[in-house]
Amino acid sequence: MNEFTIPALRPPDAALAATIQAKIDTKTKPLGALGQLEALARQVALIQQTITPVLHRPHVLVFAADHGIAAAGVSAYPADVTHQMVRNFAAGGAAINVFCRLHGLELRVVDAGVRGSFADLPAARNQKIAEGTRNFLHEPAMTPAEMHRALNLGAALVSEVHGTGCNVVGFGEMGIANTSSAAVLLHRLGGVPLADCVGRGTGLDAAGLARKHAVLAAAVAAHPAVDGTDPLAVLATFGGFEIAQLCGAMLRAAELGMVLLIDGFIASAALLVAWRLAxxxxxxxxxxxxxxxxxxxxLLRVLSAQPLLRLGLRLGEGSGCALAYPLVQAAVAFFNDMASFESAGVSQVAAD
Structure with a gap:
């Protein structure tokens, strides 16, 4: 087994921080007037370690996989929908396809562990670990070897994409019942009460939500030795192949100095694992x-994260990444192209 090597990540060098902030503050606007866009510009400049950041060949990577826990009735949709939606992605008909085309992002769709073959679909990249995970109500979702292979495959794909010149990458997913995996990952690794972690997923009614909570509580009780002190054990026991590939991909992207666009609940759960590791x-x-x-x-509170948008989305697919990307472009554009008070000959507010 080739074990995944956790990268020794370090925060961006803060030496440029004062210069970056000064550039923002001398733009022709009141201090702080662009709000969160200013923080976003500062973040991108620090990631890229430059006062002239650029965004090259943005990608969205959508990892898809099936989950054994679906057999316990935790989703409003049948497991076959994962396979059907991958075909929809490959045909260009899903929301993520529409949004990527609209905003100029390249989309890659990955079979991380979907039941059935996509041999007839060159657009679906084959990184299949197995035909879905096992049912973690009864046994660990994956073996350690499967988990490490998934982490490594996700990382390798990001290295490949980075090699095309891409320096900004969004992370999305598809997998019926993967909100169940994400809920337990949040519970175990974030210390959040299970009841607060479990949501309606694809649209469960009240009875379905109660059943989902009962199933996940039983699943957690079935693995008492797997706790938050060992993130990889939690991932192997309760995760999905798409979540594991996302985790490996995110860690490699950070290692390569890329800007990471994080989508919704599932992608954030993968990041939670990555964060606990690095x-x-x-x-x-x-x-x-x-x-x-x-x-x-x-989950966002656990990560102390400030999201760009609150649109009531619950689709996955990386759809939030594609919708938020124009804001990243806007932040970089004002930082690079907006006039300064000096260059525009505009008077600044007099100091007290």
Whole structure:
């Protein structure tokens, strides 16, 4: 087994911070008038360690996989929908396809562990670990070997994408029942009460939500030795192949100095694992939105994250990344192109 090597990440060098802030503060606007865009510009400049940041060949990577826990009735949709949606992605018909085309992002769709073959679909990259995870109500979702392979495959894909010149990458997913995995990851690794982690997923009614909570409580009780002190054990026991590949991909992207666009609840759960493994991953992360899925606000609080958008989204697919990307572009554009008081000949407010 080739074990995944956790990168020794360090936060961006803060030596440029004062210069970056001065550049922002001398733009032709009142101090702080562009609000969160100013923080975003500062973040991108620090990630890239430059006062002239650029965004090259933005990508969205969508990892898809099936989950054994779906057999316990935790989703409103049948497991076959994962396979069907990958075909929809490959055909260009999903929301993420529309948004990526609209905003000029390159989309890559990855079969991380979907039941069935996509041999007829060159657009679906084959990184299949197995035909879905096992049912973690009864046994660990994956073996350590499967988990390490998934982490390594995710990392390798980001290295490949980075090699094309890409320096900003969004992370999305697809997998029926993956909100169940994300909920337990948040509970175990974030210390959040399970009831606050469990949401309606694809649209469960009240009875379905109660059943989902009962199933996940039983699953947690079935693995008492797996706690938050060992993030990889938690990932292997309760995670999904798409979540593991996302985690590996995020860690490699941070290692390569890329800007990471984080989507909703599932992608954030993958980041939670990555953060517990290498806390310095966080400064590279732009949180695209706060999902309407019940656990996501709690997860964002655990990560001390400030999302760019609150649109009531709960789709996944990386859709929030594609919608938020124009804000990243706007932040970089004002930072690079907006006139300063000096260059524009505009008077500044007199100092007290």
């Amino acid at each position: 806390p310095a991953v966080l400064p590279s992360c732009v949180f695209s939105h706060e999902s309407a899925e019940g656990g996501h606000p709690h």
